[in-house]
Amino acid sequence: MARPRSWIGAGCVFAATSLALGCGGGQAAAGAPTRGAAEAAPPAAGDDIVPADTIDEIRKSLDRKRPVVARCLASAIDNQELPRSASGKITLDIVISPAGKAESVKVTRSTLASKLLESCVIGRVQEIAFPELPRVFETSYTYGFEAM
Numbered sequence: 001m002a003r004p005r006s007w008i009g010a011g012c013v014f015a016a017t018s019l020a021l022g023c024g025g026g027q028a029a030a031g032a033p034t035r036g037a038a039e040a041a042p043p044a045a046g047d048d049i050v051p052a053d054t055i056d057e058i059r060k061s062l063d064r065k066r067p068v069v070a071r072c073l074a075s076a077i078d079n080q081e082l083p084r085s086a087s088g089k090i091t092l093d094i095v096i097s098p099a100g101k102a103e104s105v106k107v108t109r110s111t112l113a114s115k116l117l118e119s120c121v122i123g124r125v126q127e128i129a130f131p132e133l134p135r136v137f138e139t140s141y142t143y144g145f146e147a148m
Contacts, residue, residue: 048135057107057131062141065124072120072144081114088112090121096137100130112145
């Protein structure tokens, strides 16, 4: 049985609305700041897109830091903030500047209650020299920990 036309029309309107909002096509809320004349022109195609291979390089940089970050768990255990059998995960939100420096690193989730561990992990990620980027890049990353 064919769907009534009203459902088809509503589906198209919903899809078009979703696409427009998902692509930034929504209008600014009342009182929201607007762009000045100097910012009004959109960037040229591809000027501010972070290439996939650069994103992959960022992930690899975070992966390579795993052995150093793993030592943070040992420090937390040695300082008796965590038991010797500790295991868990820490998820970070990372904001990387165009110069390739982590300008903001925050713990968003942790299954290990240790401020020492969290500050150590943040410090190690801030040491990473990321590739230069066309714009500020935000990402998240999870480190897993398991005491031996």
